[in-house]
Amino acid sequence: MRVYRERLVVPASWWLLVTACAALLGTTLWAGLSVTTAIVIYAVLEGACAVTLIAWGSARITVTGTELRAGSQRLPLSQIAEVAALDKAQTRALRGPRADPAAYLLVRPYRPVAVYVEIDGRPPERPYWLVATRKPAQLAEAVERARSGAPAADHAEEYRVARPAPGTVG
Numbered sequence: 463m464r465v466y467r468e469r470l471v472v473p474a475s476w477w478l479l480v481t482a483c484a485a486l487l488g489t490t491l492w493a494g495l496s497v498t499t500a501i502v503i504y505a506v507l508e509g510a511c512a513v514t515l516i517a518w519g520s521a522r523i524t525v526t527g528t529e530l531r532a533g534s535q536r537l538p539l540s541q542i543a544e545v546a547a548l549d550k551a552q553t554r555a556l557r558g559p560r561a562d563p564a565a566y567l568l569v570r571p572y573r574p575v576a577v578y579v580e581i582d583g584r585p586p587e588r589p590y591w592l593v594a595t596r597k598p599a600q601l602a603e604a605v606e607r608a609r610s611g612a613p614a615a616d617h618a619e620e621y622r623v624a625r626p627a628p629g630t631v632g
Contacts, residue, residue, distance in 0.1 A: 466604035
C-alpha cells in the first residue's frame with residue numbers, strides 16, 4: 463500500500479535553458495565546418511542533454527506502510543526517529559555548510575525545499591536523510607502517518623495536510 467509517491471521531474475524551464483546552452487555550444491563547435499557536421503554536433507549535444515535530464519528527473523520518493531524509498535535507497539519506518547519539513551533556508555544549510563558527509567542526500571538544485579529524516583540512534587554511517595520534494599509538509603505527514611499506522615489518503619496527488627508539519631531542524 464502506497465501512502466505517498468512523487469517523482470522529482472526536471473522542470474520545463476531547465477529543459478529550455480539546457481537546450482539554449484547546447485545550441486550556443488553547438489554553434490561554437492560548428493563554426494567553419496559543414497552543415498552535415500553541424501547537424502551531427504547539435505544532435506549529439508541535445509541527445510546527451512536530454513538523456514542527462516531524463517536520468518536526473520527519474521528519482522522517485524515513495525512512502526509505503528513499511529518503508530521510505532528515496533531514489534535507490536530504502537529505509538524501514540521503524541528506524542526513523544524524527545521527520546521534519548524544511549524551508550528553503552534550512553534546506554540550503556543542510557545541503558551545504560551544515561551537511562554531514564555521511565548523510566544520504568537526494569537533492570536537486572531545482573527543488574529548494576526538502577524533508578529531514580533522522581535515523582534512530584543517529585548511526586555514524588548514515589545519521590540522517592535529506593530528501594528534496596515539491597511538497598515537504600505532505601511528505602513529512604505521510605511518513606508520520608505511515609509510522610503511526612493511521613489510514614492513508616487514496617492517491618498521493620490528492621493528499622492534503624490537515625495539521626502543521628512536525629518540528630523543524632534549526
